[in-house]
Amino acid sequence: MVSIAVVYHSGYGHTQRQAQALADGAAARLVAIDADGNLPAAGWDELAAADGIVFGAPTYMGGPSWQFKRFADASSKAWYAQAWKDKVFGGFTSSSSPAGDKAGTLDYFFTLAMQHGGLWVGNGMMPSNSKTAQREDPNWHGLWRGAVATTAIDASSGEMSSADLEMARQYGERLAQLTARLAR
Numbered sequence: 001m002v003s004i005a006v007v008y009h010s011g012y013g014h015t016q017r018q019a020q021a022l023a024d025g026a027a028a029r030l031v032a033i034d035a036d037g038n039l040p041a042a043g044w045d046e047l048a049a050a051d052g053i054v055f056g057a058p059t060y061m062g063g064p065s066w067q068f069k070r071f072a073d074a075s076s077k078a079w080y081a082q083a084w085k086d087k088v089f090g091g092f093t094s095s096s097s098p099a100g101d102k103a104g105t106l107d108y109f110f111t112l113a114m115q116h117g118g119l120w121v122g123n124g125m126m127p128s129n130s131k132t133a134q135r136e137d138p139n140w141h142g143l144w145r146g147a148v149a150t151t152a153i154d155a156s157s158g159e160m161s162s163a164d165l166e167m168a169r170q171y172g173e174r175l176a177q178l179t180a181r182l183a184r
């Protein structure tokens with residue numbers, strides 16, 4: 001059984017629901033970054049012990065929230081020790097606009113994973129982009145770098161799209177399966 005850790009920040013609960021859906025799919029542990037950008041006491045040890053690490057943050061002003069960036073800067077200690085080398089990595093983000101410059105957040109996660117010497121996993125999902133496509137279809141965004149969710153700026157986390165949460169769950173499953181294949 002491989003161990004996956006989902007390390008994420010959420011300001012208003014949307015990214016938290018995505019994190020939970022992904023963790024359900026991957027049978028992963030959640031490591032929440034708090035409002036000050038800090039991990040819980042055992043957080044760094046959990047990340048060091050995991051076979052795979054998944055980054056999550058809301059997209060704020062075209063990139064991850066500052067709390068996630070504070071965590072990322074603090075991960076330079078793990079980088080010096082090459083503690084996360086050869087782990088599997090993935091990422092997810094939530095924003096209010098369908099494009100919303102989410103890609104900036106996912107690209108940042110990818111760069112961070114590469115700096116740590118990791119292996120990036122995309123979602124591997126077919127897009128829903130035909131004339132009959134619906135917003136409740138899986139991967140209606142047509143994006144492959146990770147998992148994404150779009151929720152209207154005035155909608156609560158309880159009103160999130162079930163397709164977006166399902167995307168996170170399926171992505172979690174894929175991350176766990178590929179991590180297990182590498183561990184063989």
Ligand SMILES: Cc1cc2nc3c(=O)[nH]c(=O)nc-3n(C[C@H](O)[C@H](O)[C@H](O)COP(=O)(O)O)c2cc1C
Nearest residue numbers: 010011012013014015058060061062095096097100
């Ligand atoms: C400071 C701030 C900046 C934001 N910037 C963006 C943005 O660049 N693109 C976008 O689509 N939504 C943006 N949003 C909306 C959030 O990404 C969206 O509400 C997201 O679902 C919040 O996730 P959370 O509840 O996990 O914090 C922004 C929200 C805040 C508070």
